Amino acid sequence: MMRLLENKVCIITGTAQGIGKAIAERFAEDGAIVYACDRIDCGMDAWAKACTIKFQTRVQPVCLDVTDSVAVKDVFMTIYRTEGKIDVLVNNAGVVINRKIGMILRQETELMFKVNVIAVLELIQLVARLMGRNRSGAIINIASITAVAGSSGQVAYSASKGAVISLTKSASKELASLGIRVNAVAPGIIKTERFVELYEANGEQIDTRIRKIALGRLGTPEDVADACSFLASDRASYISGQILGVDGCASV
Numbered sequence: 001m002m003r004l005l006e007n008k009v010c011i012i013t014g015t016a017q018g019i020g021k022a023i024a025e026r027f028a029e030d031g032a033i034v035y036a037c038d039r040i041d042c043g044m045d046a047w048a049k050a051c052t053i054k055f056q057t058r059v060q061p062v063c064l065d066v067t068d069s070v071a072v073k074d075v076f077m078t079i080y081r082t083e084g085k086i087d088v089l090v091n092n093a094g095v096v097i098n099r100k101i102g103m104i105l106r107q108e109t110e111l112m113f114k115v116n117v118i119a120v121l122e123l124i125q126l127v128a129r130l131m132g133r134n135r136s137g138a139i140i141n142i143a144s145i146t147a148v149a150g151s152s153g154q155v156a157y158s159a160s161k162g163a164v165i166s167l168t169k170s171a172s173k174e175l176a177s178l179g180i181r182v183n184a185v186a187p188g189i190i191k192t193e194r195f196v197e198l199y200e201a202n203g204e205q206i207d208t209r210i211r212k213i214a215l216g217r218l219g220t221p222e223d224v225a226d227a228c229s230f231l232a233s234d235r236a237s238y239i240s241g242q243i244l245g246v247d248g249c250a251s252v
């Protein structure tokens with residue numbers, strides 16, 4: 001039986017750990033050719049080899065800082081020339097700095113907007129030109145429930161994810177005529193490596209939020225990966241401009 005993403009050339013950012021790593025593994029399991037990009041190496045070579053063997057596909061680790069526009073262009077052009085196409089881009093790389101309004105520093109806000117917003121926009125600009133040549137493509141941006149719900153201690157971060165939602169909606173309208181779909185996934189609280197850090201900073205607030213999750217559990221990176229795999233696939237061919245919450249039906 002044909003796998004969901006068989007032979008689709010997929011670029012995923014921020015794959016060294018957490019949600020990005022789970023997305024890369026899910027995509028490989030679903031048959032995609034995966035270019036797994038992160039600014040840190042973190043044993044990605046051994047992991048990519050293991051995924052390639054386990055899922056009988058190709059997982060290629062790429063050391064890439066998404067804010068380095070020259071390097072991004074070089075990597076994307078190389079992938080396009082090698083594969084003849086780019087089918088999917090998942091903008092997952094993100095920076096979270098948890099600070100109350102009185103404590104947030106300008107350079108922290110700038111870093112979050114640089115990685116979470118400006119790099120996402122620039123990657124979309126570049127990939128849209130390449131996808132447009134084949135008149136087909138799917139872009140998935142990772143937003144956050146905090147963009148719509150708000151979150152004390154995450155004022156700058158939630159604003160950056162709000163921008164991700166807005167740019168997803170606008171880009172979907174602009175790129176539809178090129179055959180490119182643009183959607184976002186908005187995770188709730190996901191049990192990643194970073195969860196511990198978040199819990200330490202906002203334990204009480206998070207306990208309250210966990211009690212408001214109707215499905216009664218935290219999300220997993222695999223829950224997010226499943227949503228991305230669906231949106232990347234041809235099964236979602238009539239879905240664009242949508243923000244898919246993966247939050248266990250959390251009340252805001």
Ligand SMILES: NC(=O)c1ccc[n+]([C@@H]2O[C@H](COP(=O)([O-])OP(=O)(O)OC[C@H]3O[C@@H](n4cnc5c(N)ncnc54)[C@H](O)[C@@H]3O)[C@@H](O)[C@H]2O)c1
Nearest residue numbers: 014016017018019039065066092093094144187189190192
């Ligand atoms: N974990 C959650 O509960 C949660 C909830 C909502 C949204 N999100 C979003 O999901 C995404 C992944 O979250 P996570 O919890 O797995 O985060 P994480 O911090 O564990 O992983 C993020 C990855 O992005 C990489 N990265 C950061 N800056 C980069 C850059 N400039 N270039 C390339 N790679 C870079 C990091 O090296 C890291 O491997 C982020 O966009 C985050 O905002 C997470």
